[in-house]
Amino acid sequence: xxxxxxxxxxxxWRAAWDEAEVFRAETGSPKPKYYVxxxxxxxSGSLHVGHARNYAMGDVVARFKRARGFNVLHPMGWDAFGLxxxxxxxxxxxxxxAWTWDNIARMREELKRLGLxxxxxxxxxxxxxxxxxxxxxxxxxxxxxxxxxxxxxLVNWDPVDMTVLANEQVIDGRGWRSGxxxxxxxLTQWFxxxxxxxxxxxxxxxxxxxxxxxxxxxQENWIGKSQGLRLTFRFAGDGPAEGxxxxxxRPDTLYGAxxxxxxxxxxxxxxxxxxxxxxxxxVAQVRKGGTSEAEIESAEKLGWDTxxxxxxxxxxxxxxxxWIANFVLMDYxxxxxxxxxxxDQRDLDFxxxxxLRVTPVVLPSGEDPILFxxxxxxxxxxxxxxxxEFLDGLEIEEAKAAAVARAEADGIGEGATxxxxxxxxxxxQRGWGCPIPVIHCQTCGVVPTPPEQLPVRLPEGLDxxxxxxxLARHPTWKHAVCPACGGQAERETDTLDTxxxxxxxxxxxxxxxxxxxxxxxxxDYWLPVDQYIGGVEHAVLHLxxxxxxxxxxxxxGMLTVREPFAxxxxxxxxxxxxxxxxxxEWVEPGVVDIRSEGATRRAVITATGxxxxxxxxxxxxxxKRNVVAPADIADVYGVDAARLFVLSDSPPxxxxxxxxxxxxxxxxxxxxxxAEFDEGVTGAAGEIDDSATRELRRATHKAIxxxxxxxxxxxxxxxxxxLYEFVAAVRNARAAAVSPAARREALGVLARLVAPFAPHxxxxxxxxxxxxxxxxxxxxxxWEQALVEDDERLLPVQINGKRRGEVRxxxxxxxxxxxxxxxGNAEIVQRLEGxxxxxxxxxxxxxxxxxxx
RNA sequence: GCCGCCGUAGCUCAGUGGUAGAGCGCAUCCUUGGUAAGGCUGAGGUCCGGAGUUCAAUCCUCCGCGGCGGCACCA
Numbered sequence: 001x002x003x004x005x006x007x008x009x010x011x012x013w014r015a016a017w018d019e020a021e022v023f024r025a026e027t028g029s030p031k032p033k034y035y036v037x038x039x040x041x042x043x044s045g046s047l048h049v050g051h052a053r054n055y056a057m058g059d060v061v062a063r064f065k066r067a068r069g070f071n072v073l074h075p076m077g078w079d080a081f082g083l084x085x086x087x088x089x090x091x092x093x094x095x096x097x098a099w100t101w102d103n104i105a106r107m108r109e110e111l112k113r114l115g116l117x118x119x120x121x122x123x124x125x126x127x128x129x130x131x132x133x134x135x136x137x138x139x140x141x142x143x144x145x146x147x148x149x150x151x152x153x154l155v156n157w158d159p160v161d162m163t164v165l166a167n168e169q170v171i172d173g174r175g176w177r178s179g180x181x182x183x184x185x186x187l188t189q190w191f192x193x194x195x196x197x198x199x200x201x202x203x204x205x206x207x208x209x210x211x212x213x214x215x216x217x218x219q220e221n222w223i224g225k226s227q228g229l230r231l232t233f234r235f236a237g238d239g240p241a242e243g244x245x246x247x248x249x250r251p252d253t254l255y256g257a258x259x260x261x262x263x264x265x266x267x268x269x270x271x272x273x274x275x276x277x278x279x280x281x282x283v284a285q286v287r288k289g290g291t292s293e294a295e296i297e298s299a300e301k302l303g304w305d306t307x308x309x310x311x312x313x314x315x316x317x318x319x320x321x322x323w324i325a326n327f328v329l330m331d332y333x334x335x336x337x338x339x340x341x342x343x344d345q346r347d348l349d350f351x352x353x354x355x356l357r358v359t360p361v362v363l364p365s366g367e368d369p370i371l372f373x374x375x376x377x378x379x380x381x382x383x384x385x386x387x388x389e390f391l392d393g394l395e396i397e398e399a400k401a402a403a404v405a406r407a408e409a410d411g412i413g414e415g416a417t418x419x420x421x422x423x424x425x426x427x428x429q430r431g432w433g434c435p436i437p438v439i440h441c442q443t444c445g446v447v448p449t450p451p452e453q454l455p456v457r458l459p460e461g462l463d464x465x466x467x468x469x470x471l472a473r474h475p476t477w478k479h480a481v482c483p484a485c486g487g488q489a490e491r492e493t494d495t496l497d498t499x500x501x502x503x504x505x506x507x508x509x510x511x512x513x514x515x516x517x518x519x520x521x522x523x524d525y526w527l528p529v530d531q532y533i534g535g536v537e538h539a540v541l542h543l544x545x546x547x548x549x550x551x552x553x554x555x556x557g558m559l560t561v562r563e564p565f566a567x568x569x570x571x572x573x574x575x576x577x578x579x580x581x582x583x584x585e586w587v588e589p590g591v592v593d594i595r596s597e598g599a600t601r602r603a604v605i606t607a608t609g610x611x612x613x614x615x616x617x618x619x620x621x622x623x624k625r626n627v628v629a630p631a632d633i634a635d636v637y638g639v640d641a642a643r644l645f646v647l648s649d650s651p652p653x654x655x656x657x658x659x660x661x662x663x664x665x666x667x668x669x670x671x672x673x674x675a676e677f678d679e680g681v682t683g684a685a686g687e688i689d690d691s692a693t694r695e696l697r698r699a700t701h702k703a704i705x706x707x708x709x710x711x712x713x714x715x716x717x718x719x720x721x722x723l724y725e726f727v728a729a730v731r732n733a734r735a736a737a738v739s740p741a742a743r744r745e746a747l748g749v750l751a752r753l754v755a756p757f758a759p760h761x762x763x764x765x766x767x768x769x770x771x772x773x774x775x776x777x778x779x780x781x782x783w784e785q786a787l788v789e790d791d792e793r794l795l796p797v798q799i800n801g802k803r804r805g806e807v808r809x810x811x812x813x814x815x816x817x818x819x820x821x822x823x824g825n826a827e828i829v830q831r832l833e834g835x836x837x838x839x840x841x842x843x844x845x846x847x848x849x850x851x852x853x
Numbered sequence: 854g855c856c857g858c859c860g861u862a863g864c865u866c867a868g869u870g871g872u873a874g875a876g877c878g879c880a881u882c883c884u885u886g887g888u889a890a891g892g893c894u895g896a897g898g899u900c901c902g903g904a905g906u907u908c909a910a911u912c913c914u915c916c917g918c919g920g921c922g923g924c925a926c927c928a
Binding site: 213222224226228246247248301325327328329333336337338344345347418419420540617654659664671675678715717718721724794796798806838839840841846847849850 | 854855856857858859864865866867868870871872875876877878887889890891908909922923924926927928
């Protein structure tokens with residue numbers, strides 16, 4: 001018996017793979033291509049088992065597809081710009097570039113240790129000028145095409161860090177890092193015109209049939225398409241001559257309008273505020289309102305009656321008051337609405353507060369028009385229109401169409417489509433990001449950096465010790481010569497949102513050394529990504545940005561695909577129990593000893609015996625100190641055990657709870673597998689047992705089929721479960737005198753089925769079996785159909801729906817044959833005594849139900 | 854508030870319109886020359902609750918309850 005020693009075995013095979021360059025992808029190979037990609041990591045400096053799970057999943061797919069004859073591209077890179085490096089710089093005075101590159105070096109070694117079948121020759125990092133220079137190049141092309149623009153907009157401003165924050169960096173109204181209350185500030189910002197593609201991004205979702213429905217739904221909601229009417233009201237008496245334009249999705253309820261309301265930052269409100277300090281005071285008051293969930297939730301509706309009146313578009317005898325209201329959003333629709341309190345809860349709340357008219361115009365079926373009233377709950381259900389002149393009697397949808405048609409005929413409005421999606425604000429006042437490559441000139445305005453001056457590199461020696469943008473503070477960096485007039489000018493000091501970096505990296509991997517941002521031929525060969533894998537937290541932002549940028553670059557002629565990711569899989573997190581001392585201090589799992597006493601588990605600190613509280617399994621985080629690093633596991637059980645475990649316990653899309661007992665289970669499986677190979681192919685002595693041989697062969701071919709289908713269906717946990725069963729079958733067959741050929745077949749299949757999950761073990765087994773080549777290059781086994789079909793079935797027999805016995809029948813037996821067997825079965829006949837058989841239902845190869853009374 | 858997901862053994866979770874499962878834990882026993890262990894056997898279930906459809910519901914439909922996630926004054 002040779003013990004399986006992963007510490008010796010695993011590095012040896014990794015060296016063999018490197019030596020043979022087996023994972024190198026060849027652009028243009030005649031084999032069918034398969035591009036598998038996991039979302040690239042931020043180089044935080046240390047890998048945890050959550051990363052391991054993500055990359056192990058991609059690796060299973062990559063190795064499986066390679067074995068199935070595909071030319072596989074499985075690259076790796078680094079999402080390397082971002083705040084942690086700046087934080088490290090601010091806190092410890094280190095250079096963010098040096099810090100980042102150190103982390104990359106460390107994480108690269110940890111990733112390599114996982115035995116991932118990655119083509120490392122294509123590695124890239126977004127903080128590398130060789131990468132971001134190309135990003136600047138295409139950014140300028142988009143600028144030229146008008147897809148990049150500057151505008152003044154409201155942004156989340158962190159007054160302590162002195163920077164703009166992305167929405168997701170604002171937590172409960174406070175900066176995620178500084179904890180300062182975030183202000184809404186008007187600032188000139190760079191935007192990418194993603195809204196130009198809103199319709200296409202929405203339509204494209206329908207074709208993404210290998211994406212999770214959940215993600216498609218989230219994107220659909222995010223884009224938020226709505227159809228309605230843009231309608232201009234004329235002022236009665238005072239007011240701007242052009243009138244006031246509102247957007248509504250409920251033109252059918254126009255006769256229920258009792259007020260108009262504009263956003264506090266609407267131009268009309270601005271001009272009124274300029275003339276009247278009281279209005280200005282009101283606007284200032286509502287703008288101060290916080291952005292936290294709780295504040296928005298409980299925010300009271302506040303309004304200011306401007307005194308202006310508009311005429312009802314279909315009834316010039318009616319005048320409607322115009323208010324300024326805090327719940328109207330400037331950046332949606334036209335920033336102005338008409339309020340129909342009877343059929344909109346927000347409008348109703350507002351109307352009740354300010355005592356405005358509430359006229360129902362949609363009558364639910366079965367209600368009496370005289371008696372129907374709306375009190376504190378708006379009616380938003382179906383019904384017929386009434387109190388509405390020419391719309392009376394119509395269904396809601398008919399009335400919408402009629403109202404739009406009338407507005408269009410009268411020349412006061414038109415049908416309109418509006419999206420919730422906003423343009424993408426990409427400027428950040430940060431020093432560790434991709435510089436926006438433009439120059440501001442007093443005389444020429446915004447001038448693009450000439451292509452030959454790209455990349456615009458970040459300077460060295462930035463000062464991160466103070467809040468604010470270090471690029472703006474740098475003594476010399478921003479001084480530039482205007483490329484247009486040659487005069488003195490200044491560089492843009494904002495850098496790009498790191499989501500820009502990650503919105504095209506998958507298109508760079510096909511040729512990461514190309515002189516152009518994207519090599520057309522290589523990208524054409526490899527794209528789209530056949531299988532993309534990552535966390536569901538990127539369901540909207542990253543995945544939507546990447547879909548947008550792909551289209552923008554395609555329209556630039558740089559890409560031929562418009563949809564970057566043909567298949568998407570969103571994997572769950574790895575969680576871990578948390579441990580806490582009496583004092584409340586979190587304790588890492590490594591120093592805790594778990595003891596089972598009967599059914600209860602207790603935890604103590606190993607060194608001192610001090611008891612600790614066992615808490616819920618939570619997402620691994622430094623603050624809860626429940627992070628497990630793959631390296632810790634590899635030192636004891638090897639990385640194969642860690643890979644097996646993170647894939648085995650739970651379906652890939654769900655969270656998995658890391659436990660030491662679980663990884664021990666995986667380790668035992670590895671040893672059981674190894675023991676079979678160590679045993680060799682010689683079966684028990686004596687006459688060959690044909691029946692046992694046949695059973696082993698059946699088990700072998702069933703295992704091939706089950707594991708193959710499980711991997712294809714992304715059910716890695718059931719694939720591993722099938723491996724458990726198959727190993728048991730191989731082991732049990734050892735007791736009988738099975739033919740050496742059948743055992744050899746079983747072991748050869750076992751090694752290849754294990755290979756995607758535990759590749760080092762599989763190589764060792766493969767060599768032990770006497771194979772000379774690498775299993776990483778071996779082809780996937782095929783199953784024989786005849787061996788996976790049972791020729792006999794065990795059919796449960798129910799009497800009135802309860803299981804009362806079973807019969808053995810040939811596969812595919814007819815109802816008549818099965819009935820004969822059922823009524824020839826003594827146990828069943830006895831059960832039926834005294835009952836009249838009314839009906840017999842035979843489901844071929846499944847079950848029999850006898851209905852009797 | 855809107856949308857989605859989940860609820861099955863002590864724990865973590867598979868699964869299926871037709872015999873309720875796995876890993877871990879627990880109990881019993883065996884082995885102590887596969888020993889940084891290994892193996893046998895076993896106990897343990899109102900499949901969240903209620904109604905409906907069906908010959909048959911843990912599964913499908915509807916109504917609840919509980920947990921989680923996304924969006925959130927989007928007119």
